[in-house]
Amino acid sequence: MPYVLSYLRRFGLPLLSLNDGAPRYMYDGKFAEAAKLSGWPWALTTEERNVSVASTLNRYLFLNGLDTDTVLAAGWPDPATMARLDSLTVGDMIKRVGGSDAFLRLLDAHGGTFTSSSAALGPIPDLAYHFGDQNLFRIRGGNDKLPSAMAKVLGNNIVLGAPVVAIRQSGRNVKVTVKDGREFTGDVVISTIPFTVLQDVAVAPAWSPRKKAMFEKMEWDKTVKVIVQTKSPSWLAKGVHGWPMAGSDQPWERLIDITGNEPGGFGNTFFYLNGANAEALLKRPRETRAQDIVDRFRKDMPDLFDEVVLVREFAWSEQPWIRGSFGGPPVGGAWMIASGQARGRIHFAGDFTTMKSGWVEGAIESGLRAARQIDPLAQPEAEPGLRQEITRR
Numbered sequence: 001m002p003y004v005l006s007y008l009r010r011f012g013l014p015l016l017s018l019n020d021g022a023p024r025y026m027y028d029g030k031f032a033e034a035a036k037l038s039g040w041p042w043a044l045t046t047e048e049r050n051v052s053v054a055s056t057l058n059r060y061l062f063l064n065g066l067d068t069d070t071v072l073a074a075g076w077p078d079p080a081t082m083a084r085l086d087s088l089t090v091g092d093m094i095k096r097v098g099g100s101d102a103f104l105r106l107l108d109a110h111g112g113t114f115t116s117s118s119a120a121l122g123p124i125p126d127l128a129y130h131f132g133d134q135n136l137f138r139i140r141g142g143n144d145k146l147p148s149a150m151a152k153v154l155g156n157n158i159v160l161g162a163p164v165v166a167i168r169q170s171g172r173n174v175k176v177t178v179k180d181g182r183e184f185t186g187d188v189v190i191s192t193i194p195f196t197v198l199q200d201v202a203v204a205p206a207w208s209p210r211k212k213a214m215f216e217k218m219e220w221d222k223t224v225k226v227i228v229q230t231k232s233p234s235w236l237a238k239g240v241h242g243w244p245m246a247g248s249d250q251p252w253e254r255l256i257d258i259t260g261n262e263p264g265g266f267g268n269t270f271f272y273l274n275g276a277n278a279e280a281l282l283k284r285p286r287e288t289r290a291q292d293i294v295d296r297f298r299k300d301m302p303d304l305f306d307e308v309v310l311v312r313e314f315a316w317s318e319q320p321w322i323r324g325s326f327g328g329p330p331v332g333g334a335w336m337i338a339s340g341q342a343r344g345r346i347h348f349a350g351d352f353t354t355m356k357s358g359w360v361e362g363a364i365e366s367g368l369r370a371a372r373q374i375d376p377l378a379q380p381e382a383e384p385g386l387r388q389e390i391t392r393r
């Protein structure tokens with residue numbers, strides 16, 4: 001994530017290390033551990049045995065003409081790649097080069113149950129982040145420190161609590177109206193409002209039919225995180241840890257250990273629920289649904305948690321400012337990749353307008369793209385030594 005890392009350096013933000021995943025897998029009622037590669041109990045092919053999920057996935061990406069480096073460039077995918085992959089899911093892509101159903105289920109246990117059924121074009125950069133070069137960090141004190149640092153260099157000239165309700169372009173400027181009636185006028189507007197919400201903002205002139213179709217057809221997940229703090233990261237002694245430390249076909253789906261080198265002594269984790277698992281949880285009584293997930297997990301893997309000291313949850317689909325988590329093109333949705341194109345004086349940004357949906361890197365990439373649409377000579381403000389490399393990407 002060259003943009004993210006260079007901004008972290010620019011602002012001198014302190015980092016915490018995060019461990020790559022060494023999970024315990026559970027599916028079809030059988031268990032195996034990533035750290036013990038022999039004798040996995042599923043019907044994997046000979047080529048899929050004795051190697052990690054990451055190694056096998058990287059081979060299948062390679063056989064599809066892909067790798068975990070070049071797919072991270074801002075210009076990926078080129079038109080030929082789009083045409084080649086647009087009608088495929090990740091599962092189709094892997095199966096056509098020899099992947100077994102058993103491997104796909106293992107990949108889903110590791111990467112989330114949505115992985116193999118997702119449109120191939122969408123999650124490939126995501127797979128690259130998780131299964132390629134592992135640079136896993138958190139910002140010590142909270143990831144919000146990055147936008148706060150950016151706001152500070154902009155002179156804290158940020159207006160909060162002012163949802164946009166209307167955007168009107170006329171002649172040489174754009175007028176934005178917020179809920180309490182205040183109006184802001186600019187030469188151009190960069191909108192990062194998630195498409196799930198933008199559809200409710202009044203615009204004049206109206207969106208083009210293509211933009212409208214994109215707002216309606218882009219697929220948004222309904223991620224829920226069930227956050228669990230334990231007295232200590234007791235699982236380390238069991239040889240499992242990291243992102244993820246457990247993955248399954250069960251309602252608790254995956255458990256992510258973000259403790260890394262945090263100094264507090266607690267164990268910090270979250271269950272990462274997506275797709276059908278998130279939807280099932282959202283239908284259950286709010287008061288007990290998070291605890292139910294913890295209880296289910298403890299039944300399946302009773303040795304991993306010591307004392308649970310805190311359980312919380314966060315459901316993205318219930319947040320009025322986004323109403324979903326990750327937006328991306330569905331199968332056959334490659335045409336949406338041009339979603340970053342401006343509409344008159346309105347420019348679009350947000351990670352969901354890049355192939356790095358769900359990543360801060362995509363958010364920054366999209367902001368720089370919008371800045372260059374407005375001023376082609378715009379440069380990211382980063383360390384001078386890194387500027388060349390970033391510009392190249």
Ligand SMILES: Cc1cc2nc3c(=O)[nH]c(=O)nc-3n(C[C@H](O)[C@H](O)[C@H](O)COP(=O)(O)OP(=O)(O)OC[C@H]3O[C@@H](n4cnc5c(N)ncnc54)[C@H](O)[C@@H]3O)c2cc1C
Pocket residue numbers: 162163164165192193194197201223316321322324325326349350351357358359360361362363
């Ligand atoms: C479940 C989940 C996990 C993630 N995990 C990671 C990760 O591990 N690593 C990583 O790098 N990234 C991760 N991300 C992505 C990261 O959170 C985003 O890339 C980042 O938050 C995008 O920043 P942003 O400022 O562009 O948009 P957002 O943070 O989405 O902010 C959009 C803003 O628009 C505001 N808004 C909405 N409607 C209006 C309106 N009408 N008027 C005015 N403002 C409005 C909202 O209030 C919000 O503040 C994750 C995202 C999700 C959903």
